[in-house]
Amino acid sequence: MLEMKGIDKRFGAVVALNKASLTVQDGQIAALAGSNGSGKSTMVKVLAGLVAPNAGEIFIDGEKKIIHSGTDAARENIATAFQDLSLIPTMSVKDNILLGCEICTKSGMVDEKTSRKQVQELLDRFHIDCDPDDYVQTLMPSTQSMLEVAKAVFRKPKILLLDEVTASLHYDEIETLFGIMRELKAEGISMVYVTHRMNEIFEICDTITIMRSSETVISGQVSEFTLDDIIYYMTGSRPKHAKAKESDLSHLDDREVVVNVKDISVYPKVKDISMKAYKGEIVGIGGLEGQGQPEVIRAILGAVKPQSGSIEFMGKPVKFKDPAAGVKAGIGFISGDRNKEAIFDVRTIAENIFAGNSAKESLFAYLSARKVRQFSEDAVKKYNIKIGKLKDPASSLSGGNQQKLVVARWIAMNPNLLLLDDPTKGVDIHSRQEIHEILRECAANGMTIIISASDTEELLNISDRIYVFYEGKVAAELAGETKTAEHLVSAMMGVQESGGKEAAE
Amino acid sequence: MRESLRRFRRKPAFTGCILFLVVLVLNIVIQGWSACLSGGVTIGNMLSFFQPTALKSIFMTNLPFILVTVGQALLLLVGQMDVSIGVQIALVNVVCIMVPQEWGTPVWVGWLVAMLAAFGISALCGACCAVLRLPALLASYALTYLVKGINVLIMDVPQGSVPKTYWKPYQSSLYGLIGGKDAPAFLKFLDYIPVAALVLAAVLLIWLFISKRPFGKHIYAVGTSQRNAFAAGISPVKVQMKAFLIKGFFVGVAGICLTLMSASGNPLQCEEYGIKSLSAAIIGGMGWGGWGSLSCGVFGGGFLVLIQNTVYYFFTLLSKIFTGFSVTSYWQNFVSDIIIFGGLLMTIVTAKEQRKTLQQGLKAQFKRGEKNVQ
Numbered sequence: 001m002l003e004m005k006g007i008d009k010r011f012g013a014v015v016a017l018n019k020a021s022l023t024v025q026d027g028q029i030a031a032l033a034g035s036n037g038s039g040k041s042t043m044v045k046v047l048a049g050l051v052a053p054n055a056g057e058i059f060i061d062g063e064k065k066i067i068h069s070g071t072d073a074a075r076e077n078i079a080t081a082f083q084d085l086s087l088i089p090t091m092s093v094k095d096n097i098l099l100g101c102e103i104c105t106k107s108g109m110v111d112e113k114t115s116r117k118q119v120q121e122l123l124d125r126f127h128i129d130c131d132p133d134d135y136v137q138t139l140m141p142s143t144q145s146m147l148e149v150a151k152a153v154f155r156k157p158k159i160l161l162l163d164e165v166t167a168s169l170h171y172d173e174i175e176t177l178f179g180i181m182r183e184l185k186a187e188g189i190s191m192v193y194v195t196h197r198m199n200e201i202f203e204i205c206d207t208i209t210i211m212r213s214s215e216t217v218i219s220g221q222v223s224e225f226t227l228d229d230i231i232y233y234m235t236g237s238r239p240k241h242a243k244a245k246e247s248d249l250s251h252l253d254d255r256e257v258v259v260n261v262k263d264i265s266v267y268p269k270v271k272d273i274s275m276k277a278y279k280g281e282i283v284g285i286g287g288l289e290g291q292g293q294p295e296v297i298r299a300i301l302g303a304v305k306p307q308s309g310s311i312e313f314m315g316k317p318v319k320f321k322d323p324a325a326g327v328k329a330g331i332g333f334i335s336g337d338r339n340k341e342a343i344f345d346v347r348t349i350a351e352n353i354f355a356g357n358s359a360k361e362s363l364f365a366y367l368s369a370r371k372v373r374q375f376s377e378d379a380v381k382k383y384n385i386k387i388g389k390l391k392d393p394a395s396s397l398s399g400g401n402q403q404k405l406v407v408a409r410w411i412a413m414n415p416n417l418l419l420l421d422d423p424t425k426g427v428d429i430h431s432r433q434e435i436h437e438i439l440r441e442c443a444a445n446g447m448t449i450i451i452s453a454s455d456t457e458e459l460l461n462i463s464d465r466i467y468v469f470y471e472g473k474v475a476a477e478l479a480g481e482t483k484t485a486e487h488l489v490s491a492m493m494g495v496q497e498s499g500g501k502e503a504a505e
Numbered sequence: 506m507r508e509s510l511r512r513f514r515r516k517p518a519f520t521g522c523i524l525f526l527v528v529l530v531l532n533i534v535i536q537g538w539s540a541c542l543s544g545g546v547t548i549g550n551m552l553s554f555f556q557p558t559a560l561k562s563i564f565m566t567n568l569p570f571i572l573v574t575v576g577q578a579l580l581l582l583v584g585q586m587d588v589s590i591g592v593q594i595a596l597v598n599v600v601c602i603m604v605p606q607e608w609g610t611p612v613w614v615g616w617l618v619a620m621l622a623a624f625g626i627s628a629l630c631g632a633c634c635a636v637l638r639l640p641a642l643l644a645s646y647a648l649t650y651l652v653k654g655i656n657v658l659i660m661d662v663p664q665g666s667v668p669k670t671y672w673k674p675y676q677s678s679l680y681g682l683i684g685g686k687d688a689p690a691f692l693k694f695l696d697y698i699p700v701a702a703l704v705l706a707a708v709l710l711i712w713l714f715i716s717k718r719p720f721g722k723h724i725y726a727v728g729t730s731q732r733n734a735f736a737a738g739i740s741p742v743k744v745q746m747k748a749f750l751i752k753g754f755f756v757g758v759a760g761i762c763l764t765l766m767s768a769s770g771n772p773l774q775c776e777e778y779g780i781k782s783l784s785a786a787i788i789g790g791m792g793w794g795g796w797g798s799l800s801c802g803v804f805g806g807g808f809l810v811l812i813q814n815t816v817y818y819f820f821t822l823l824s825k826i827f828t829g830f831s832v833t834s835y836w837q838n839f840v841s842d843i844i845i846f847g848g849l850l851m852t853i854v855t856a857k858e859q860r861k862t863l864q865q866g867l868k869a870q871f872k873r874g875e876k877n878v879q
Contacts, residue, residue, distance in 0.1 A: 069738070099722060099726055100739050102722060108718055135515075371752065
């Protein structure tokens, strides 16, 4: 049995955990749910030894344990599959799985033969289709996620921590994973399962612990909760069952075409994509991971150059030489990969919000501190971003709030076209809804929005029209009555369907 | 066969190996051509590169640099570097000379103290870079001046000597080592194996032994991502310190070889090895942290050595073809430096090549994914 009691953790002024607690019985799967920034990931990191808590106690089978490093965690038979992956991209699959627990011969040399055999068995068990000698960086994100779990399971832990491992997995991979989790459960292994996907909690978990703003709110058997209950405890308010906005396609022809993408191809993923977006419309892009969604969005922005085809923006053919040109022409871009493409970690929140604006002005234009402050204060208030001080670094914010900050940055510039590449990846339900509301409001005011999303439900909710990509081509265009989960999923899987496209044309 | 070739092409040492082989062939041809012009066209002259004296000389004079490059490659693997590595072998050199000279101890005691000095200075650099986490470039650059100061304190002007019984074996071939003319004639072929080459092989064998232990995997993990290595239960500080100490071993051996090669001491030599070894390792195919292998260091170091050798023979050849042609050695350095610069530029091309293989890997993955869908 694992017990965490009264765990406190502060990063400077930001409280990440406040008297948080968690209990997992042997052979049970405990869901750990909560909005982004509620402290779930920090709890996992405390157990994994990556974060040392300021106060609190951890008991395993009634004995008090101190876990201050990955080595300590390994000694207590705790293994973790991290959300942001802990694989080493430049090492082979085999070396990654065995990292830190190499199989050695008596003389202390690595036993390559036994290693290979055991790794191959593990890969077979997880249905991972790759060679033990492949470099991890050449594998698909979903395969890497599976490897991350396989690596943790290989350590034969008594306590297994799974932090949002299903985020980029395909359906069949999730099935495999759940099968293995059930096997492990039968072996008496305790598991902590962190996820944003509610249906997974009901499918696989025994107990649930819900966290909100750094505190443990409630815990109990999953069977005692309904979906509404969980969302209530996560957000503090009952969810509104607003119906997705129905769009009216009949007037489309009258409306101004803002973007007209014709037959573009981008090596190697995009083969032939044509799509249109009208003024004031939210266009969704759906599809399995890696079907060319990010490439098309970046081609419109000018970050990648298509090999063929043309792009018209506001009625004129354009060929942006870089994203700066695209931004100048009135395009905004929000990436789901916050760290890489949007947030300046160590700069202040105010500077982060203002960043887009300053790119618009000339390089040596005078910029007063007051102007920056005023601008960002307004944005923080308007979009309900939870911050400490405007002067705090952006890294002090939680994932959801960082994303709201990026959204605020771009919307404040009032672009004609806003491109979003999976903007709510890893963002909690509450922040997600807030971002959706902001986007709807902008569309109502005449902004055109193109959004790609990996979550089918989100895609159906937010978009007026959906293009589904498959193998670098548009497999279906869904709108109105064809815009249903069944159509979307079957088009994503490449199942030829007559209904979708005809109805849209 | 094709499979193993494909695997080799994916290896980081692939480009370094190709560059090395190209310049090796070039060297053999130009050196042979030059010898043929002065001594007549014979098989022996054509392959004058392989003459025992030439082989001995090239291995003997360049072994210190190659060892230093291998040490630098190891540091690059764990995400560190040490530009003071050049003056460190000068430190080993002066300690080797001065300890016997001043204290009257046997020569081997001097070597032992010198090895300890190499370990000590590497541990100091490691403490600055790995424990205190100072940027490696700045910390080791500052150390250059510290070490140079120590060197001059120990030995103010170039001086000293090494007994012939010590340097003679190092400068000879295996045939010379087992007795030269006194040895049986059928062992004459051993003349083609310089002792310096054996030293290199021995050091690399020791490394091979170390690399087959878990440590050999941990260096890659730490070099790529300290956080992920830490999460896997590996201590990045320990691994990096170990790497610095092993580099200390390389530096110690290199310094002793330098002493045996010059048979005297000089406190201010080899400073340029610090940066040169870095560029050699990069040409050999090393990346900054977690990408490469020590063979990259061997090939890169060998490439630099052979380029200088080739350019020297190229100019001799020119002076033989065009009588009266003569230039200063500055021109030779200029030409070889341009070629080295070209080699560094080549790493961009090769990085592209590696990205291509990556892309092919990705494509194969997608094809598999499509299979699963249907």
